[in-house]
Amino acid sequence: MHTAQPDDIDEIARIQVETWRAAYASLLPGDVLAGLDQAEIAEVWQETIKQGTATVHVATEGSWTVGFCAAGPAPDTELADADGKLPEDADAVGMVATLLVEPRWGRRGHGGRLLATAAEGLRAIGKSRGVVWVPENDDVSVAFYERAGWQRDGMVRTLDAGGRPLREIRLTGDLDLRLT
Incomplete structure (x- = not known):
């Protein structure tokens, strides 16, 4: 496990494309998944790693990059309720923006370690609670x-x-x- 560096960007983008195509095939239209551009996704991750407020953590197994997680302070737009009201603890909330483990590396604890590492990083910047948005029908997540x-x-x-x-x-x- 390590904090993402510029040389991790291509693997992060590859994992995002391959994981979305496998895990979200029943949730997203085929043309959306087919149209995922790994080079464009890599550019977004490059910007996130260089200048974003999120920290990107990378999971490895041996010499393989197997997953990643991006987490940082939660934007107000992600915390507000339906009426736009923020919770009282808004300043203490972090957000897991994405957490993906390539399916062939699943069920080996990488996701749990990524989440624990992200939580540790969020606590280090004064956060005590986290939020994440996931597709409603993504039972695994x-x-x-x-x-x-x-x-x-x-x-x-x-x-x-x-x-x-x-x-x-x-x-x-x-x-x-409390990972179980």
Whole structure:
């Protein structure tokens, strides 16, 4: 496990493309998944790693890069309720923007280690609670966060996923994780 460096960018982009194509095939339109451009995604990650407020952590197994997680302070837009009201502890909330483990490396603890490392980093910058948005029908991701002690907080949003609505739910929990 290490903090992402510029030489990790291509592997991060590759993992995002391959994981989305495998894990989200039933959630996103085929043309959206087919249109994922690894070079464009790499540019976004390069910017995030160089100048973003999120820290990107990379999981490895042997010489293989197997997953990554981006986490940082939670933007107000990600914390507000349906009426735009922020929670009282908004300043103490961090956000897991993405956490992906390439499917062929799943079920080996990489996701849990990535989440624990991200939580440790968020605690180091004064955060005590985390949030994450996941597709409502992504049972694997929802169960993963619930095993970590996070719960659905009742917030739902609908995104336009290439002309198909994609409902996401927000989960939240303490950054003192209980991975089981």
